[in-house]
Amino acid sequence: MTIDRERSGAVAIAAAVKSKEVSAVEVIHAALARIERFNPILNSFTAVFPENALAEATEIDLAIARGEDPGPLAGVPFAVKNLFDIRGIPTLAGSIIRADAPPAARDAASVQALRHAGAVLTGALNMDEFAYGFTTENSHYGVTHNPHDLTRVAGGSSGGPAAAVAAGLVPLTMGSDTNGSIRVPAAFCGIFGLKPTYGRISRRGAFLFASSLDQVGPFARSVEDIAAAFDALQGPDPLDPVCTARPVELCRPGLHRGTSDLRIAVAGGYFAGQGVPVAFEAVSAVAAALRADRTIEFPEAGRARAAAYVITASEGGNHHLPDLRTQAGRFDPLTRSRLLAGSLLPAAWVNFAQRFRSWYREQVAEVFREVDVVLAPATPCPAVAIGQETMVLDGREIPSRPNIGIFTQPVSFIGLPVVTVPVHIEGQMPMGVQLIGAPWSESKLLRVAWELESRGVVSAPIAHGFQPRN
Amino acid sequence: MKINDPVVLAELMDRHAVYERASIDNDTAVLASLYWDSPHALRYGVTENSGRSVRRLDVLALGDSTGIVNVEFVRAMDGVERIGRQTEVWVRMEDAWRLVSLHVSPPPSYIEAVSARIGLDIDPATRAAVNEDLNRISAIAGFLMEFPLSQDVEAAPVFQP
Numbered sequence: 001m002t003i004d005r006e007r008s009g010a011v012a013i014a015a016a017v018k019s020k021e022v023s024a025v026e027v028i029h030a031a032l033a034r035i036e037r038f039n040p041i042l043n044s045f046t047a048v049f050p051e052n053a054l055a056e057a058t059e060i061d062l063a064i065a066r067g068e069d070p071g072p073l074a075g076v077p078f079a080v081k082n083l084f085d086i087r088g089i090p091t092l093a094g095s096i097i098r099a100d101a102p103p104a105a106r107d108a109a110s111v112q113a114l115r116h117a118g119a120v121l122t123g124a125l126n127m128d129e130f131a132y133g134f135t136t137e138n139s140h141y142g143v144t145h146n147p148h149d150l151t152r153v154a155g156g157s158s159g160g161p162a163a164a165v166a167a168g169l170v171p172l173t174m175g176s177d178t179n180g181s182i183r184v185p186a187a188f189c190g191i192f193g194l195k196p197t198y199g200r201i202s203r204r205g206a207f208l209f210a211s212s213l214d215q216v217g218p219f220a221r222s223v224e225d226i227a228a229a230f231d232a233l234q235g236p237d238p239l240d241p242v243c244t245a246r247p248v249e250l251c252r253p254g255l256h257r258g259t260s261d262l263r264i265a266v267a268g269g270y271f272a273g274q275g276v277p278v279a280f281e282a283v284s285a286v287a288a289a290l291r292a293d294r295t296i297e298f299p300e301a302g303r304a305r306a307a308a309y310v311i312t313a314s315e316g317g318n319h320h321l322p323d324l325r326t327q328a329g330r331f332d333p334l335t336r337s338r339l340l341a342g343s344l345l346p347a348a349w350v351n352f353a354q355r356f357r358s359w360y361r362e363q364v365a366e367v368f369r370e371v372d373v374v375l376a377p378a379t380p381c382p383a384v385a386i387g388q389e390t391m392v393l394d395g396r397e398i399p400s401r402p403n404i405g406i407f408t409q410p411v412s413f414i415g416l417p418v419v420t421v422p423v424h425i426e427g428q429m430p431m432g433v434q435l436i437g438a439p440w441s442e443s444k445l446l447r448v449a450w451e452l453e454s455r456g457v458v459s460a461p462i463a464h465g466f467q468p469r470n
Numbered sequence: 471m472k473i474n475d476p477v478v479l480a481e482l483m484d485r486h487a488v489y490e491r492a493s494i495d496n497d498t499a500v501l502a503s504l505y506w507d508s509p510h511a512l513r514y515g516v517t518e519n520s521g522r523s524v525r526r527l528d529v530l531a532l533g534d535s536t537g538i539v540n541v542e543f544v545r546a547m548d549g550v551e552r553i554g555r556q557t558e559v560w561v562r563m564e565d566a567w568r569l570v571s572l573h574v575s576p577p578p579s580y581i582e583a584v585s586a587r588i589g590l591d592i593d594p595a596t597r598a599a600v601n602e603d604l605n606r607i608s609a610i611a612g613f614l615m616e617f618p619l620s621q622d623v624e625a626a627p628v629f630q631p
Binding site for chain 2: 310338
């Protein structure tokens with residue numbers, strides 16, 4: 001057998017399973033063994049489903065034996081942030097409040113789509129309570145550790161999904177991103193993450209945070225895996241009111257087409273300040289490889305971040321108002337007062353923020369008439385230490401948790417698609433660079449990411465302490 | 471009955487000033503000496519008076535033994551000035567003025583006012599943290615609201631990127 005069951009990515013596993021080089025059951029056994037061995041160190045999984053996963057793997061092997069095609073992700077072990085509905089268990093969304101909720105009646109759309117493509121659900125993953133955080137320091141279920149340095153956070157709110165992939169427990173996970181919750185943990189954990197265009201993938205069955213901004217997307221250790229997952233996840237869904245009716249645009253077949261037709265620029269102004277040097281070194285490395293010597297600016301990006309902050313606080317607070325009324329004491333102390341404050345915001349701020357969003361969308365659309373892809377840091381700093389309260393940016397000491405997302409918030413605010421690519425600089429924690437595109441341009445972003453990966457500029461190796469034993 | 475006899479008015483102003491001073495200093499001995507010692511005496515909504523400034527003061531003397539003092543005051547709460555009101559009913563008894571009824575309506579804080587309107591009872595132990603978060607959002611929203619957004623710009627009901 002040539003396939004490395006522990007190290008391989010999703011696409012390689014599916015090919016090996018379909019060619020009967022390895023059975024899906026063997027692949028799932030290997031993944032379950034890694035989860036059992038490493039999860040106590042990382043705390044990325046909050047639930048593991050060994051029996052169900054092995055039963056599903058057996059079905060896939062049987063289908064292949066019958067000559068059927070179980071799909072492009074046949075036998076690929078995956079796991080989802082615990083805000084996705086999984087039939088038969090309550091959807092926690094990182095809370096204890098929802099541990100009492102009735103079990104989900106059906107799988108979330110993303111879980112259905114990946115299963116339909118042949119992937120096998122192995123478990124549910126840790127997150128900040130109700131996705132309101134950038135560090136996955138969850139007071140109920142514990143902190144998720146960064147596989148590259150266990151004293152640091154994995155990022156959040158999709159910290160469990162990012163850590164599980166970075167440590168090679170599973171090759172594919174799903175997270176959600178309202179203000180950076182896919183891009184921040186992908187950057188901190190040194191892996192690829194895709195935040196698709198707002199409305200591109202159905203969010204049905206994903207526990208919402210701020211519906212005006214919420215999107216779901218995959219994490220993986222290769223661009224081809226991200227593209228394969230994204231292609232499986234696309235498609236209209238009338239049950240998600242914001243899900244697009246646009247036709248599916250498959251990205252994986254065109255990944256290798258090169259980037260010579262694309263105009264690529266670096267985000268200046270707001271995105272060139274307020275960070276530590278390594279954040280900009282990572283952007284420069286990617287820009288140099290792509291010969292991107294042009295700089296553009298998103299006008300009023302700072303105010304876009306402010307408006308995203310206001311909308312998030314208000315929608316989040318309103319979403320949770322029934323529980324804030326009756327059981328505020330059961331919220332995580334890290335989210336409680338912010339949700340309470342958010343529930344009280346004046347309508348003047350929120351309406352203004354929504355109108356400002358229309359204005360800003362037009363300004364940024366102008367920028368994308370000139371360029372196709374914009375490069376920006378994903379975070380202002382590498383992964384912060386667990387429990388860290390403040391950080392110093394531009395000589396000012398500021399609270400760290402609310403400021404980790406300063407570079408992601410102005411982008412998701414208008415629903416732009418972003419691929420976060422991992423840059424590993426020797427002796428440093430990994431850093432992420434955002435490849436930002438116009439709405440619906442995921443295929444261009446993935447082509448750029450693939451080009452960078454194939455030239456070794458970006459990569460997502462399994463974190464050092466989690467290499468498979470050979 | 472003589473209304474607003476200057477001598478009586480001066481006495482009431484003096485009693486009010488003594489009461490104000492004692493309540494700011496929380497001088498319970500002086501306060502006790504001012505109140506009518508009776509089960510019929512009424513004290514509504516009494517809170518500490520520090521940090522407030524008087525915006526309006528009306529004194530009414532009805533005859534020589536009844537007086538009403540109305541105060542409108544301003545106090546900064548959650549960083550915003552809010553109006554409160556106070557009514558003192560004074561009666562001269564056995565040669566001394568006594569406070570027979572006191573009603574203070576302190577200004578509700580923004581958090582108290584809005585949370586009451588939406589049926590949200592915030593645990594007093596959490597209020598300081600909520601206030602801190604609200605102040606943080608307020609600073610961020612203030613920066614946003616400075617933007618000169620044209621009145622023509624509409625929000626998108628279902629946002630299409």
